[in-house]
Amino acid sequence: MIDLRALHRELRDRHGPQGWWWPGEEPFEIALGAVLVQRSRWEQAASAIAALRGAGLQDAPTLAAADEETVRELVRPAGFPRTKPRRVQSLARWWAGHAATARTLSDEQLRSELLGIEGVGEETADALSLYCFGRPAFLCDEYARRVLGDRGAEVPGSYPAFRRALAPALSTAGFEVSELAELHGLIVEEGKARGRKASAQVVERTASSGRSTTD
Incomplete structure (x- = not known):
C-alpha cells in the first residue's frame, strides 16, 4: 500500500507549498472551471469564464436563466459548443437550487447529487466536492495515475476501481481537506514536470540521432 503521507512530503519538498490549489475566486467559478476545462486546456476554460463574467453571467441564477445561444457564444473558447453551454447551464440550475443546502448532505449524498x-x-464530482464544498476527496485523474503508478501503487483501469483501490491508503493517511487540496496540486505539478522531462528526453534523443524534430 502506497504511503500517501510520504508522497505528500516528497512532492511538497520538491515543488513547494501549493495551498488551496484549484484556480477560481469563489466556489461557483471553481465549479464552472471544472466543467469548462473538460477535454480542453485551462487557458481555454479561463477565457470562457472571463467572457461569462464580462457579460454579467458569472452567478448561478443569472447563468441558469440566460439564453442558450448567448451562453454558447460566450463559452465557445472552451470548445465543444454543442455540449458545454448546456452543461454549464445544467450546473448553474443545480447550483441555484441546491448548493445552499449542500452542507446538510453527507459526503456520499453530495457526490451522488x-x-x-x-x-x-x-x-469532476470529486473536484467539486473537494474544492467547492470542502469535502474529503482524492482526484483519481491521469496525473495521479501516472505519479502513483511510478511509485508502485496499484492503478486499476477505471476511475471507480482506482478510487476503491486507494481508499485504504487514504484512510491510513488521515488527511485534512486542506491537505487533500494541496496534494492534488502537488500531483499535478509533478505530472507536468514528468511530462516536460519526457519531452526533453525525446528532443535530446532526436538531436543525437541527427534528425530534425520538425520532420
Whole structure:
C-alpha cells in the first residue's frame, strides 16, 4: 500500500507549498472551471469564464436563466459548443437550487447529487466536492495515475476501481481537506514536470540521432 503521507512530503519538498490549489475566486467559478476545462486546456476554460463574467453571467441564477445561444457564444473558447453551454447551464440550475443546502448532505449524498448534473462525471464530482464544498476527496485523474503508478501503487483501469483501490491508503493517511487540496496540486505539478522531462528526453534523443524534430 502506497504511503500517501510520504508522497505528500516528497512532492511538497520538491515543488513547494501549493495551498488551496484549484484556480477560481469563489466556489461557483471553481465549479464552472471544472466543467469548462473538460477535454480542453485551462487557458481555454479561463477565457470562457472571463467572457461569462464580462457579460454579467458569472452567478448561478443569472447563468441558469440566460439564453442558450448567448451562453454558447460566450463559452465557445472552451470548445465543444454543442455540449458545454448546456452543461454549464445544467450546473448553474443545480447550483441555484441546491448548493445552499449542500452542507446538510453527507459526503456520499453530495457526490451522488453532483453526479446527477449533466456533464459532471466521477473526476469532476470529486473536484467539486473537494474544492467547492470542502469535502474529503482524492482526484483519481491521469496525473495521479501516472505519479502513483511510478511509485508502485496499484492503478486499476477505471476511475471507480482506482478510487476503491486507494481508499485504504487514504484512510491510513488521515488527511485534512486542506491537505487533500494541496496534494492534488502537488500531483499535478509533478505530472507536468514528468511530462516536460519526457519531452526533453525525446528532443535530446532526436538531436543525437541527427534528425530534425520538425520532420
